[in-house]
Amino acid sequence: MITVANRIFVEPDFAEQFEHNFRHRAGNVDGMPGFISFLLLRPTREHDPYVVLTFWESREHFEAWTRSEAFVRGHARSGSLPRAAFRAPNQLEVHEIIQHSGSPIGAGSAAAGDQHASSAAASQASGGTSQADLPPRHAC
Template sequence: MSVVKINAITVPRERFADFEHRFATRAGRVSSAPGFEAFELLRPNDDREVCLVVTRWRSEEDFQAWLRSADFQAGHAQHREGGPVGTASEIWSFDVLEREEAPAPSGA
């Protein structure tokens, strides 16, 4: 079953736009990685200042290979060059035990 990696990043509200821009400019790098299944960038719609970067992988080995890849390094170059947008970060890791999706809409 899949694994989910969540990067919980504390971002001051006044930096939300910068945070979103950095992800927009590196979009697509992760989607071609072997074992990649899904990506979501979540911004809080309440008073929190923790944004979530959620990825789902076929296996822990696929995620670790992504971390070692040239595309990962290139995608994180902005962080090295422009400094971090967030003030703290924590990686959460989960095994997917159960998953349910909405059925595809039937053709009209």
Template structure:
């Protein structure tokens, strides 16, 4: 299993806006080969402004194929239209390969 975690540091005044953007997402990734799930995680700590957008894939190759697809481009068209004042810092993408998974 392969997991991506894109960390977004969001101004607390725009948390709802950011979260709504993902609630209204096109869902184009959902039918991609190897896609397992997408989750948007809100910070619980008052000292953190980082939301995490996590995707889970069957393999790294499935994720990479998605990033080169037309549906990826369509899914990210609105990213450039997101108001810059929502963000406190640039996003940071982290990638992981699972070594254990109790959900399997």
């Protein structure tokens, strides 16, 4: 299994439009053979990039996607923002997953924040401790 991280350096003035474009994305990748999941990560510091993170069964599946007609259709609107919207060229990184634990977001949750709030509320109501109460795990 691999991840593909596309780091996109968006100027702050264009962040809202960039996110809007992704909220209304074509979704062509979702049905591709070997595709597992997609995440759009918003930076928490102003000059850090957005990260488009996809998970694939193999590099061959990802490469087949990039050569597909669906890829062309899915990226047809990517030129809708002016060149000035980007501080630097995007950076594409491919990583092989060698270890995995848990899930980046909860199963069936629309967003990690929604799951965190639900877990915390359930924990508080029961008087117990949930994953939401624990500090985040860091890779060593």
